[in-house]
Amino acid sequence: MKKYIKMNINYFEEKFWRNKELAHSMLCEIASLSQKINKSINIMEVCGTHTMSIAASGIRNILPKNINLISGPGCPVCVTSAGDIDRILKFPKINKNLIIATFGDMIKVPGSEKKTLSEAKAYGADVRIVYSPLDCLRIAVENSRKEIIFIGVGFETTAPLIAATVKEAHNKNIKNFSVAPLFKLVPPALRYLLDSKISKVDAFILPGHVSAIIGYRPYFFLSKEYFMPGTIVGFEPLDILRGIILILKQIIYKDPELKIEYSRAVSIGGNKTALKLMKDVYGTYDADWRAIGPIKDSGYEFSKKYEKFDAFKKFCVAPIKAKEPAGCLCGKILLGLSKPVECPHFGKSCNPQHAIGPCMVSAEGACAAWYKYGIKK
Amino acid sequence: MLFENIPLACGSGGRLTSELIKEIFLKNFSNEHLRDLEDSAVLNLDSRNIAFTTDSYVVNPLFFPGGNIGKIAVCGTVNDLSVKGAVPLFISCGFIIEEGFPLETLKKIVLSMKKAAEDAKVKIVTGDTKVVERGKADKLFINTSGVGVFGKNSALNQKNIKPGDYIIVNGDLASHGIAVLNARNNLGIKGDIKSDCAPLNELIHKCVLPYNPSSVRDATRGGLGMILNEAALSCGYCIEIDEDSLPVSTPVKSACDMLGIDPIYAANEGKAVIFISEKSAKNALNSMRKHKYGKKSAIIGKVSSKRGGKVWIKTSIGAERMITMPEGEQLPRIC
Numbered sequence: 059m060k061k062y063i064k065m066n067i068n069y070f071e072e073k074f075w076r077n078k079e080l081a082h083s084m085l086c087e088i089a090s091l092s093q094k095i096n097k098s099i100n101i102m103e104v105c106g107t108h109t110m111s112i113a114a115s116g117i118r119n120i121l122p123k124n125i126n127l128i129s130g131p132g133c134p135v136c137v138t139s140a141g142d143i144d145r146i147l148k149f150p151k152i153n154k155n156l157i158i159a160t161f162g163d164m165i166k167v168p169g170s171e172k173k174t175l176s177e178a179k180a181y182g183a184d185v186r187i188v189y190s191p192l193d194c195l196r197i198a199v200e201n202s203r204k205e206i207i208f209i210g211v212g213f214e215t216t217a218p219l220i221a222a223t224v225k226e227a228h229n230k231n232i233k234n235f236s237v238a239p240l241f242k243l244v245p246p247a248l249r250y251l252l253d254s255k256i257s258k259v260d261a262f263i264l265p266g267h268v269s270a271i272i273g274y275r276p277y278f279f280l281s282k283e284y285f286m287p288g289t290i291v292g293f294e295p296l297d298i299l300r301g302i303i304l305i306l307k308q309i310i311y312k313d314p315e316l317k318i319e320y321s322r323a324v325s326i327g328g329n330k331t332a333l334k335l336m337k338d339v340y341g342t343y344d345a346d347w348r349a350i351g352p353i354k355d356s357g358y359e360f361s362k363k364y365e366k367f368d369a370f371k372k373f374c375v376a377p378i379k380a381k382e383p384a385g386c387l388c389g390k391i392l393l394g395l396s397k398p399v400e401c402p403h404f405g406k407s408c409n410p411q412h413a414i415g416p417c418m419v420s421a422e423g424a425c426a427a428w429y430k431y432g433i434k435k
Numbered sequence: 436m437l438f439e440n441i442p443l444a445c446g447s448g449g450r451l452t453s454e455l456i457k458e459i460f461l462k463n464f465s466n467e468h469l470r471d472l473e474d475s476a477v478l479n480l481d482s483r484n485i486a487f488t489t490d491s492y493v494v495n496p497l498f499f500p501g502g503n504i505g506k507i508a509v510c511g512t513v514n515d516l517s518v519k520g521a522v523p524l525f526i527s528c529g530f531i532i533e534e535g536f537p538l539e540t541l542k543k544i545v546l547s548m549k550k551a552a553e554d555a556k557v558k559i560v561t562g563d564t565k566v567v568e569r570g571k572a573d574k575l576f577i578n579t580s581g582v583g584v585f586g587k588n589s590a591l592n593q594k595n596i597k598p599g600d601y602i603i604v605n606g607d608l609a610s611h612g613i614a615v616l617n618a619r620n621n622l623g624i625k626g627d628i629k630s631d632c633a634p635l636n637e638l639i640h641k642c643v644l645p646y647n648p649s650s651v652r653d654a655t656r657g658g659l660g661m662i663l664n665e666a667a668l669s670c671g672y673c674i675e676i677d678e679d680s681l682p683v684s685t686p687v688k689s690a691c692d693m694l695g696i697d698p699i700y701a702a703n704e705g706k707a708v709i710f711i712s713e714k715s716a717k718n719a720l721n722s723m724r725k726h727k728y729g730k731k732s733a734i735i736g737k738v739s740s741k742r743g744g745k746v747w748i749k750t751s752i753g754a755e756r757m758i759t760m761p762e763g764e765q766l767p768r769i770c
Contacts, residue, residue, distance in 0.1 A: 076679075076751035076752060077751075078679075078751060078752060078753055081751070081752035081753060082753065085752075107695070110695065113756070114697070114750070114756070115750045115751070115752055115754060115756075116750045116752070116754025116755055116756040117752070117754060119754045119755060119756065120752070120753065120754045176442055176443075177440075177442075179443075180438075180440035180441070180442055181440065188620075189620040189622055190620075190622075193620070193621075295750070295751065295752045296752070299752070409762070410762040411442075411444060411450065411451050411762055421695055422695070429759070430759055430762070431756045431757060431759070432745075432756060432757025432758075432759050433756070433757075
């Protein structure tokens, strides 16, 4: 009878995913695979959490020279257009009797005239940081004479939470709460990148959290239509190293079929409850991406049934076309065409407290990651 | 300065706080006692040195697991004196109270200040009370100042940190920052995360000072990352720490991962960072581990002979990266 060795591994134990010996053997495998590819490879991560994890673990410094990790449009704050920030900044001017609730790093993102929510707050606007959109309903009940606007920024990970909040507000008949819907969707952005002739991407590290919600079916087009390798990857350092191994094998064996490294969290059909909720509450529209412009069906706005929760419609704030801050390379950085250190402002006139572009502001922005972790190349 | 109105980030203990202090306060108040900008000033009175410090406490919520505003108001000032090498003796306290504040709550806070002062063997000897109109202050603010004296040892200064010095911390990092964040925002993170708020004078005097440390610092706002950067800049040498040796409890680590917060920059209220020669480090560590506030003490790195004043960390997977000075408030990520 075949005997199995019982290994005492807890895959949910963080230490396992940071094990030095395993990391060393994976790096050896990456080194030997990289020798089989006699050219430089650009692997793009399309999630801000990956950007931070790669920078924090120092992975970039220990990869072979021909393996480049580049950041894509994966930071929800960074991809919010300057025009949309200008729109948000209109709220406190239109109505003095309102509370703006937002996730933390939105408050420092500059609009076209370098104005931010943080500045609006210092000048007297009631801007509050919340950790869950559901907190807004409590604020709305406690401040029944004020209007509460939540800044709805995020990808498919955040959108279900806000959908649940809106549904709850609808059921409880809370009328002084609305959301500025600025949600973005990942697959249409990938398609945009691949259709644009300027892209330098050879493979994608696909987002783990987004994929846990949407499943992996929405990525099948990558290999079928574009012959583009991609692997859905978790966020621990060993997840990322293992993801890179899978991607290098996809490239070497010319087998771009989607691979799932993060199988402990991602299934083919995704989170059915979240998907159903989003289908009910939202519909897609051509969202405006920073430095890119509108991308077809790449954002969520409210469906007819929940339209009354759209803050832009409620307060009649029309879309604004605005230019990006002069000299800022955020656009090129979001498309993976430039590295943060190539921007003339990086670390000089642009730093996390006095940022010119959003990539330096958001905790998940590529420039913020490179600045925080002192990355120089 | 690049701002006209004070942003909140000026109060978070990072680079912007030091910019404000240097540009506005130090420029106007500068003198030989203030210039070092350490946890306490050392003053010479009749050829005897005393340590003097002050701190204001504005924590929200007032009560959090492991402590409350009163307990940290006493412990914080005791620790600022102790890390300078002084024996804390006397403390003053000033209360700014918002109209309508419940007397019962004030009694509870004052009682825990009494207990903390007894634990730290200091006396609260003078005070002040102001009540402001409703809405003009957020419930309760406390300021404490303290004086301490030096025994046989002289005052510690981070300029004396030497290449080869080992760096020790007295236990799990980031628990205060995460406990307060969890309580403030009802995040519902379980795992019994409590603030580490504690008076460190006995630990420092019994278990650290006998082994002649080069310097001891109090890692509060801005966390370990801030203290290491200040120390490296002040002594001029680079500092190298090891990620695997950083003590962080599993619940705090998981909470930090989930929120996108780096435990290196999260606040502590009972953590001393000790710089000490290689030959004394082991003895100090053994002694600290026997003390109730030092059971999880660990050597986390050392001061290198490389000049430049930078801080480096060897990550779990064997790569190296820099630890820069914290920027402002640590804000949780979106997704």
